Amino acid sequence: MTGLAAAISAGTIGLLFVSLVVESVPVFKTEGVAFLWGTDWFAGEVYGALPMIYGSLIVTGLAVVMVLPFALGSAILTSEFLSGRVRLVVKAAMELLAGVPGILYGLMGIALLAVWVRDLFGLIDGNTLFTAGLLLAVMILPTVMTLAEDALRAVPGETRDTALSLGLTRMETVMQVVVPQALPGLAGAVFLGLGRAMGETIAVMLVIGGIDRIPQPWFDLFASGQNIPSKIGREAAEALGFDLQWSALIALGLVLFMMVMTLTTAGHFLLRKAR
């Protein structure tokens, strides 16, 4: 009995991967490997994934750049300078916030953030790659912050005492002793946050604009774009079935799966190394 349950939980991930591969074969047969760098996607005609891959990378990158100072700053403050009780309150609040459903971020994004971005930067349409990145940054802030805080706490107290007894100020202790030691853990936290940001569907789908193209020039962040989860989310309902479009969506899923797995495996590896 327990063996069966264990087989289900351990086998699911393998089954997921195998089905992703098997189901994406048809599209790779017709499009070849060019599927990965084709820039046009017209359902029923050609399938090229590059705009979506580009969108995923750029949105995730943006999110991490925007979240880093805030997440690390508050993690350092909470772990090194706040008292035990305040720290527990902060941690509990962060755990609550990490649970806010993605659809609520989406609602806020479409009703408020997109409008703010449009008015602030004088755009015609507020649904841009930048908006999506910003929304994701807010979404992953609690996750990255708690994980980073755990990584800092994992540095033994004696290390701090030694540094303090050598006459370093508290800030110097943190910056020159604690942070360097916690670096693998901090990097792990960021990687896990990245993995989460890359796979987030619903919030991004509502604010990214949904246009399958790479902006001209490519670094124009205030243009509409598309990322992989959003593309799948938009088209899955109409493609539900067995034709080539479905297979192309699954192939996109496969690409996403590989990218997210790389990030989270790296994250877990770093976190374990930090312990």
Added chain:
Amino acid sequence: MNPRLWKERATILILYGLTGCGCLVLAVILTTVIMKGAPALSGEFLFEESRNFGSEGGIFYQMIGTLILMAGAAIVCLPVALGSVLFQTEFLHSPPLKKMFRFLIYSLNAVPTIIFGLIGYLFFGVLLDAGVSWVTGVLILAVMILPTLHVSIHEAVESIPDHYREAGLALGLSPGQQMRAVILPQSMYGMVTGTLLGLARAAGETAAIMFTATAFSGVQLPQSWTEPVTTLQTHILVLAQEATNPKALTHAWGAGLVLLTLVFILIAATLWMRSGMEMEAER
């Protein structure tokens, strides 16, 4: 004045600034949902079905749909999670295998939820022939929350002191009796917290069920295995895309507030239980 001291103070000030900004953003989010959602709430809103494509009436069946999906997922998931934890802790003895098992569970936790939707539909919708239905949704969500439950239960089982097991062994209990008499009662709180967290995760999930389990309008209670439900999450999704219709948007915020309250109650219950346990352990 000592320049090092000034540097110290400046950096701490910056840290407080960054933290403050972060907290401010999150506080703004919560107050926005509450401020925008509260005007929509009323007895009618909570207990009537939605009319006129969500811009009139209430969200009664949406709430029921969310509850069906999350409760169903937890019921399906709990025995599987429990079984696999027991297998991992009681029958799996080689460290590399244990490590491998852990890695698989963590990987499953990282899979983007939209992929659960895609592949889950292939397996449950097509192979099981359930189509777009609440059963498909329940099964997909059950797989999705499996790692959450697994990790919680596993932590609880691992933290049972060794002498409890040794006492059981000394009494000559078979592995089955050991599980029933020692391990299950002692890891009960892990099951409860894990289930609560899993419920919260399932309640907040949209991407995995939006094209596999739900329909937008004209849906009440499912009458058979293969009928779709309507949920709070997908209701908000559809209404949010009509951002130009202020009435629909008000209803979206109202539904959002209800959903947020549900999720927060579940997570807060988990946190409360866990801190109670920690205090007991410190005594």
